[in-house]
Structures are given as C-alpha cells and as structure tokens.
Amino acid sequence: MSAKILSGTDLSAEIRSEVATGVVEMQEKHGVTPGLAVILVGGDPASAVYVNNKQRACEQAGLFSDSAQLPDTATEDEILAAVHAFNEDPRVHGILVQLPLPGGIEQHRIIESIDPDKDVDGIHPYNLGKLMQGRPDFPPCTPAGIVELLVRNGHDPEGANVVICGRSDIVGKPLAALLMQRGRGGNATVTVCHTRTRDLADVTREADILVAAIGRPEAITADMVRDAAVVIDVGINRVDDPSARRGYRLKGDVDYEAVSQKALAITPVPGGVGPMTIAMLLVNTLTAARIRIHGRHHSG
Numbered sequence: 644m645s646a647k648i649l650s651g652t653d654l655s656a657e658i659r660s661e662v663a664t665g666v667v668e669m670q671e672k673h674g675v676t677p678g679l680a681v682i683l684v685g686g687d688p689a690s691a692v693y694v695n696n697k698q699r700a701c702e703q704a705g706l707f708s709d710s711a712q713l714p715d716t717a718t719e720d721e722i723l724a725a726v727h728a729f730n731e732d733p734r735v736h737g738i739l740v741q742l743p744l745p746g747g748i749e750q751h752r753i754i755e756s757i758d759p760d761k762d763v764d765g766i767h768p769y770n771l772g773k774l775m776q777g778r779p780d781f782p783p784c785t786p787a788g789i790v791e792l793l794v795r796n797g798h799d800p801e802g803a804n805v806v807i808c809g810r811s812d813i814v815g816k817p818l819a820a821l822l823m824q825r826g827r828g829g830n831a832t833v834t835v836c837h838t839r840t841r842d843l844a845d846v847t848r849e850a851d852i853l854v855a856a857i858g859r860p861e862a863i864t865a866d867m868v869r870d871a872a873v874v875i876d877v878g879i880n881r882v883d884d885p886s887a888r889r890g891y892r893l894k895g896d897v898d899y900e901a902v903s904q905k906a907l908a909i910t911p912v913p914g915g916v917g918p919m920t921i922a923m924l925l926v927n928t929l930t931a932a933r934i935r936i937h938g939r940h941h942s943g
C-alpha cells in the first residue's frame with residue numbers, strides 16, 4: 644500500500660483564499676484591514692525564511708503586515724519595547740514573536756507582555772487557559788493546522804487513538820488540548836509521549852493517528868507505525884546535502900519512504916504542516932480583527 648499524501652500546500656491555499664474573502668468583507672463592512680506583526684530576534688536563517696513566508700502570505704490574502712527585526716544581542720527591554728509598540732499600533736491586530744528567543748531572554752516575560760487580544764499564536768497564559776477550557780479564541784497555529792488537515796481530509800479524530808510524540812508548549816501540549824476537547828476536531832483519546840517515555844514504539848504502534856513533533860530527522864521508523872495509521876509529520880529538520888541547491892534538504896521527523904508504504908495517509912515535508920501553520924496564523928489574525936470590532940463573545 645502507498646499512503647495518500649495529505650497536502651498542506653493545497654489545503655493552506657484553500658484556507659488562505661477563505662481568509663482573503665473574509666478580509667474583503669471586513670473592508671467593505673467595517674473599513675478595517677486586518678494586520679499582522681512579526682517580531683524576529685537574531686539572525687537564524689530558518690526563522691528568516693518563515694518570516695518572509697508569512698509576509699508573502701499576508702500580502703496575498705490582503706492583510707497588512709509589518710515586522711521588527713532585532714539583533715541577537717537585543718536586551719529583554721528592547722524586545723519588550725517592540726512588543727509594546729505593536730500592542731499600541733491600531734493597524735496591527737495580531738502579533739507573533741518568533742520562538743525560541745536567544746538565550747538569556749526570559750521568554751515568559753515577553754509572551755506575557757503581548758496583549759492577549761493580539762496573541763494570534765495563542766501562547767499567552769490567558770489564551771492557553773481558555774484553550775484548556777475548550778473555548779480558545781486563538782488555537783495555536785500548528786495544532787490548529789493539524790486539526791484542519793485531519794478533519795478536511797476525512798480523518799476526523801473523534802473516537803480515535805491519537806499519539807503525539809513531543810510535549811512542547813507550542814505544538815504537543817496545545818494539540819493534545821484541541822484533540823481532547825468536545826466539538827469539531829476533538830473527542831479523541833490522546834496520549835502524549837516525550838523523551839522519558841518507556842518503550843516509545845509500543846505506544847506509537849497503538850496510534851490510529853500518529854503525530855511526530857520531536858525535532859529529530861526520521862525519528863519515527865516504519866516499525867513504530869500501525870498498519871493504515873494516519874501520520875502527521877511536524878518536523879522541519881535541515882539536513883546537510885552538498886548536492887542540493889541550498890546545501891541542505893528538509894527532512895521530517897518521520898522516515899517518509901518506509902512509513903508511507905505502511906500508512907493510510909501521511910503529510911509530506913516540505914508541503915505538509917508548515918504551510919498550514921502560516922494559513923492558521925492568517926485565520927487567527929482575521930479573528931483578532933473581528934474581536935476588535937465585535938468583542939470576544941461575538942467572534943465566531
């Protein structure tokens with residue numbers, strides 16, 4: 644068997660065009676253009692790629708976009724000042740601070756300084772609290788993108804055994820919360836694995852839906868996957884490859900060649916979860932603009 648490919652490239656284009664329609668409607672009805680600001684600290688080349696992709700996606704969907712690029716020597720106060728400026732900027736409805744921040748910066752202080760109404764990443768404690776209550780305004784973008792990939796491709800997680808490998812604050816933990824909540828995209832039975840999990844393969848083999856968010860190339864091998872599982876690969880690892888145009892290749896956390904022989908469906912890397920993350924960032928920015936107009940309770 645060869646797995647069906649779950650294309651994040653295609654689905655993200657569909658979602659971005661839904662956002663574009665929403666933007667036009669908002670401009671006509673309210674004279675408001677939703678805006679997203681990205682704060683990037685330091686010169687990590689992969690991060691710069693994402694920031695550029697985000698800007699381009701904003702322009703294509705008709706959103707206003709801005710960014711602040713700070714050197715990796717920036718102090719906590721300088722980063723706080725950048726956040727503050729966007730908190731106060733009426734053209735900006737959503738703020739994303741690219742993580743991780745350089746060592747020595749107290750990340751939680753920065754995140755807590757973001758206006759929760761502009762926290763389109765959904766990582767401020769207030770928004771994470773609402774997520775845990777099953778009523779998120781801004782579901783974190785990568786988890787939200789994964790849920791859309793599943794639901795819109797006919798792999799509803801309801802009743803399924805979902806195993807998530809990785810317990811990060813930005814992927815594993817919020818994804819578990821989304822999948823276990825009541826309602827659309829939820830009602831799954833969720834297991835979260837991590838570096839201290841005993842007999843990882845024994846756990847992953849029970850998964851109807853397996854999510855790899857580990858950060859190590861090809862960590863998930865075919866023997867760890869149940870026949871006909873749906874496999875979601877969150878990893879975006881740069882692996883040196885002198886024969887490649889840019890000197891590296893992107894590899895997921897899943898051994899794609901082998902696992903795609905066994906799985907029912909699988910996301911590719913690139914072209915899977917990555918583009919969905921950006922699409923959901925635009926969705927959340929449109930939501931943030933709706934909230935500014937109508938309030939938190941009328942944003943549905």
Ligand SMILES: Nc1nc(=O)c2c([nH]1)NC[C@@H]1CN(c3ccc(C(=O)N[C@@H](CCC(=O)O)C(=O)O)cc3)C=[N+]21
Nearest residue numbers: 692693740741742743764784879913914915917918920
């Ligand atoms: N506060 C915060 N929120 C984030 O959502 C966040 C973050 N920090 N820090 C970094 C990670 C990583 N991330 C990606 C988004 C899109 C692609 C993406 O579009 N990837 C393309 C390939 C891009 C390439 O060529 O490198 C793909 O998978 O097809 C990748 C990675 C968001 N992150």
Ligand SMILES: [Mg+2]
Nearest residue numbers: 758759760761
């Ligand atoms: Mg407010």
